[in-house]
Amino acid sequence: MEKITSVHNQHVKDWKKLQTRKERQKTNTYLLDGWHLVNEAIASQVSILTLIGTQEQFELHPDILTHGFETYEVTKEIMTDITDSVTPQGIAAVVEKPKDDLEIPTKLTGAWLLLDQIQDPGNIGTMVRTADAAGFVGVVAGRKTADLYSPKVVRSMQGSQFHLQLRQGNLFSWLNQFRQAALPVYGTELNQDAKSFREVESADDFALIMGNEGHGMQPELLQQTTQNLYIPMAGKAESLNVAVSAGILMFQLKQK
Amino acid sequence: MEKITSVHNQHVKDWKKLQTRKERQKTNTYLLDGWHLVNEAIASQVSILTLIGTQEQFELHPDILTHGFETYEVTKEIMTDITDSVTPQGIAAVVEKPKDDLEIPTKLTGAWLLLDQIQDPGNIGTMVRTADAAGFVGVVAGRKTADLYSPKVVRSMQGSQFHLQLRQGNLFSWLNQFRQAALPVYGTELNQDAKSFREVESADDFALIMGNEGHGMQPELLQQTTQNLYIPMAGKAESLNVAVSAGILMFQLKQK
Structure with missing residues (x-):
């Protein structure tokens, strides 16, 4: 186990760079911060490429060293430097992103959540976590959706990315594939031209698309769906948070 | 209309103090930041006690000056100082909190959401907004729930506090009142000792209690309910975000 005490060490610089989308794409890796995610x-x-921890954490949890991961002991200062967290727990890991995440499965089954231009990392992470809880098999981020592996998204996914398939790609291509299947x-939709979500039977295999926080789904995409749904709202409320809407719809559409 | 250019002006100091719970309680007022909330x-x-805006905003929206509110023109610097926002829109207002918000209505009707020790301001605001959309008549914050009128909660309520009753108090007393009615x-609950939420008939008049993000509801409170519910989760997911759970439950329990 190598010990690093300087924030200028090249490894430290490389780990810190994983906060950028560019570096995550280049290396096809991202950083997990904290015990829950590492465990x-x-x-x-999921194969852990590099384990990074403080002396204190390795002493408190010596079991983590028995896996034989490439391991570095670092200072608390370095930990704060490489993570996006104000009070890091003192444990982190570099892991690989899924290798096939740009492909569309040739045989589509199960329930899939498609994200069209969702911007807020917290919303994205919460939706992945909710999709996991609802028994969805995968989440697909469309081209203009924020990156699935940014520190904020990873924090709010809470490890659900390990329980389902996370993919990225052109949602029009995905729609074609669902149509062929x-x-x-x-x-x-945010308006009542669509069908109330309560009138749809639950099913095992389907796709649900959620749209941008401000503007909703792209009109061109709305035209190519099988059916567009809305959530009837009472009184003077104007809209729901997109992650709350996604939760209501996912637990209605998939009831097993 | 008085013009203020110094951040040391007493009015500015008073408005800024509304970021603290203590000052909001003392004055029974809170601050609205941005056009959406003011409109x-x-x-x-809702009676606006004081309207605060920049010269630019008053020139762009002169209509706002026709209401006869007590009005102050301030600098952008002052606006940033008094709001909790990095890029304030340049319009704010001091409004009164509801006067009767510590009382329990003698005749309880409609659907009520009770918040037991919820800590995250974003979760609280999102739940109030969702309750509004689901047609609930009120939201009650229990004693250890974060303040309903902090800048972050107010921002995420998005004005829904004006569409329903926001109250605060002892949830055990509220439960008694519901029982008497x-x-x-x-x-x-987070475990399966409770009843699946899908097995409950929707209704018009009831209370739903959501608990703390980490620990759930107080055990003593769980013992005094009519029925405890859980959301069945698939696979390896451990929990749902409390605001997402609240959305799923509210739209199931109240379907009109």
């Missing part, structure tokens, strides 16, 4: 990765048999694709 | 307050006929009170 989830180990439990899900004869599976329904549900869009979401 | 919602006006549309909801023979209305059901649904608690929420």
